[in-house]
Amino acid sequence: MALRVAVQMDPMEKINIAGDSTFAIMLGAQQRGHSLYHYTAGDLNYRDGRVTAPARRVTVQRVDGDHFAFGEQVMLDLADDVDVVLMRQDPPFDLAYITATHLLERIQHRTLVVNDPAAVRNAPEKLFVLDYARFMPPTLITRSLDEARAFHSEYGEVVVKPLYGNAGSAVFHVGRKDANLAALTELFGQVWREPFMVQAFLPQVSEGDKRIVLVDGKATGAINRLPRDGEIRSNLAAGGRAAATDLTEREHEICAALGPELARRGLVFVGIDVIAGHLTEINVTSPTGIVAIDRFNGTDTPALIWEAIEAKASALHG
Numbered sequence: 001m002a003l004r005v006a007v008q009m010d011p012m013e014k015i016n017i018a019g020d021s022t023f024a025i026m027l028g029a030q031q032r033g034h035s036l037y038h039y040t041a042g043d044l045n046y047r048d049g050r051v052t053a054p055a056r057r058v059t060v061q062r063v064d065g066d067h068f069a070f071g072e073q074v075m076l077d078l079a080d081d082v083d084v085v086l087m088r089q090d091p092p093f094d095l096a097y098i099t100a101t102h103l104l105e106r107i108q109h110r111t112l113v114v115n116d117p118a119a120v121r122n123a124p125e126k127l128f129v130l131d132y133a134r135f136m137p138p139t140l141i142t143r144s145l146d147e148a149r150a151f152h153s154e155y156g157e158v159v160v161k162p163l164y165g166n167a168g169s170a171v172f173h174v175g176r177k178d179a180n181l182a183a184l185t186e187l188f189g190q191v192w193r194e195p196f197m198v199q200a201f202l203p204q205v206s207e208g209d210k211r212i213v214l215v216d217g218k219a220t221g222a223i224n225r226l227p228r229d230g231e232i233r234s235n236l237a238a239g240g241r242a243a244a245t246d247l248t249e250r251e252h253e254i255c256a257a258l259g260p261e262l263a264r265r266g267l268v269f270v271g272i273d274v275i276a277g278h279l280t281e282i283n284v285t286s287p288t289g290i291v292a293i294d295r296f297n298g299t300d301t302p303a304l305i306w307e308a309i310e311a312k313a314s315a316l317h318g
Helices: 021-031 095-105 117-121 125-135 145-155 181-191 203-207 249-264 290-297 301-316
Strands: 004-008 035-039 045-047 050-060 068-077 084-087 112-114 139-142 158-162 172-174 196-200 209-215 218-226 241-244 269-275 278-283
Touching: 004 021, 004 050, 021 035, 021 050, 021 290, 021 301, 035 068, 084 095, 095 117, 112 301, 125 249, 125 278, 139 145, 145 158, 145 181, 145 196, 158 181, 172 181, 209 249, 209 290, 209 301, 218 249, 218 290, 218 301, 241 290, 249 269, 290 301
Parallel strands: 004 035, 004 084, 084 112
Antiparallel strands: 035 050, 045 050, 050 068, 139 196, 158 172, 158 196, 209 218, 209 269, 218 241, 269 278
């Protein structure tokens, strides 16, 4: 059946269509006959039990500089006027993001929200992963300089990063004789109220950081992201380079452990990050990477995502 789909995302003008996963998903929806509406998270309203957003009908095409066309603005009742809401705005995962999940949770009895907003709220990337600590590198979450120093002393080289960062921002490598740990701890404490994460450095990151995509709990593809020379960050947004890859036995084991729980929580589209067999993040807010995966593997990840969404929407609407 044709679905009415509202996409909660960043401004259409700002996306890079060459690699944007949301754009690829929108193209896939359009090819399947679904109608699309666009609005931003800041447009959400709540009044008298109704969650609404001023939105525009949108059509998309893979043409640089002419990749979308808007129709007239309409006020959508997200419970009555659409079948699916895609929550695809980029992090940071902050109180604004959390507020959006609370509002969208109020329409779930009528409208399918992907990913499930309560599950997104309860599964921030660097905290949900702690449920699978057996697959992770040694990890510390703290605001304490003494704890960070003890961890650094034990493991020699560490990586320090904010709990709610994204796209590789504010990720620091602290070497064995690096004297900057105290200054970093002070800086993180001034910029963020939350604790920060310290992990044992994995030198194999120079060989790549795999992004593995799971759709409704099943692994559907992966890319290996290689950092630039002199960098430890392999995120494509931070200048990393994508390369084709296959899953190892260990990575299949990780996916098999995570998959059923992701599906149970309604986390339809998830990207996990694995370095040298170590799980580092579970990305549920706005995962990326499917354009590169499909380019290397000849797959159609948007079609798989829409097959899962269509089945869930059909079940919800009877």
